[in-house]
Amino acid sequence: MSTDASHEVRPAVESAAGRAPRTANDAGQQPGPKDGPRRKGLSERNRPLWMLIPGGVLMIIIIVVPLLLGIYMSILNLDQYTLRKWVSAPIIGVENFVEAVTNSPLLHAVWLSVSYSLLAMVVTLPLGIAAAVATQNAFKGRALIRSVFLIPYVLPSFVVATVWRTMLQPGGIVDEALATVGIHVGLWLNGPQTFWTLVLVQIWASWPFIYLLALSGLQSVDHEVHEASALDGALWWNKLRYVIFPYLKGPLALAFLIGMLHHINNFTLPFVLFGVPAPSDVEVLPILTYVTSFQSFRFGLSAAMAFISLVLIAIPLFVYLRAVKLDDADTPGAKK
């Protein structure tokens, strides 16, 4: 990703990853589909395409079919009585969508989801960059520090949420600690401040991801670049700002996209932190969709909401898919 720009000047077919050792291996390999029929290489004969079947069948049955089913369900009048015989449930067209937009907390949820994701991202970006810059150069104990920085990332989401839920109880450790310095915040897990609780815990959990990607960007900085800026006598801030940060643009753009997708899709954190039904200030999209299905049993309405959130997610997803070079090893499919 970091070397994205350099790829664009290469011929698409031969664009081996920008790393010397691989160029030899990749030359002439993986022709695009257009080249396929012309080239009768070894790999053209007797292709074991059947190996795609097990994974393909699974993904079609468990992902593609339910996806279509979900879209169909969004035009049905589906509740706990009609669910069992959903095939014969009455079709009500766009009514679910109309209700979702005009007469449900959906728009509020969209606003919450987007603003919470952005807020968390705005804070985690500088934290992650600072951490990466601080641990880039070798010093005693760096390996340990790096492992420590990864802890929030490694811990399962449900553990993180459970722990913070305990710490944020009224009269719990956080309240006690803040009280000793004279700060009284009030309720964390109920009422209007829950939104900020969610943002804070999300920040704690997800800055190491930015850190990881920023670190990978820093490692693509050549030694000569450091030498040059040292010769020029650049001050540390100028060196960071004008020499180092441009290298981080690619990885951080990717981190931004994946991070936003992850925040918007995050169900576990708000679910475990606040339980359901959640306070209305943290009723983000995944929680709202879940509650509408499994607490209010308005399955059709929930399917419509899910469809609308898919459209919302499609925007960053589309940008992400466009950015990924499918035939290059360069772009991570990083997740989680």
Added chain:
Amino acid sequence: MSATIAGRRSAPTADVDRPGSHRQHEVLRLLPGPLLVIILVFLGALVLIPVLYIFLASVNSDIGVANGEFWPSSVTFENYSKIWTSVGLATGLTNSVLVAGSTAVVSAALSVSTAFVLVRYSFRGRLSILRGLLALQSVPGTLMVLPVFVLFSSAATYLGIQVIGTQWGLFVTYLTFAMPFSTWVMVTYLRGLPKELEEAAKIDGASNLGVLFRIVLPLSWPGIVVSGIFAFLLGWNDVLFASVMTRPESQTAAVALQIFGASQEGGAIPYYGQMMAAALVCAAPVVILYLIFQRYLVGGLTAGGVK
């Protein structure tokens, strides 16, 4: 990562630039010393204080945790012996290990063969499949949980196959949702393997399967481990599907952990101490996996960006 460092060592000016030498340090320096220390201390404390608190709370009494004690007034290890029986965490952990473990193994196996075909052979629709893999891994679980639930309950109604409430339902679901990412990890990994070995094997008369089993598999263990571990984590960390599709006897650790806090609706103090102990136990397998395979995993995460 190591490649970059090695590259630096062999830079033209290597004689003065031994890593660790003073001059080298000055050239590579990005931050003034005091700022560096401030950042490290701040972020270290941000992470370590809550982590330390989990340990301390797990040996504290429920009342101690509820009153916001950082240092326990009375240390007890009873929590660690009680968690196994009080809410069925043992069952949950067994189920989690079974489901996530088998998901990891099967998904790794499937993704190797799928990725092998996608990387080494060209055919119509190959790029669409690659793009589809990337798109599918971003489909949110909350979108899928209801239709998958309906699909599974229809399987019970029309085909007589009971899936919901069993470990099989979770296994199939996790396996499928792990496949796109696991396959993508393997695709990136296999691209880095030299093709010549496989071609040589083919010239010597090896079949496609022979190439896969004798050449590709032995060479791609690091990739297989990464893709398996990510599948394991997907199953282990999931709350959404597990909370909808399990019964008490098939629930996973993630669901069981929530029950420790559930008693608070009654007004009494929840099993806070046990909950923290159980949280540590649930986190342990994941942390251990990371510690063992850290090098591979971090590389796999930023797949390609680092190497």
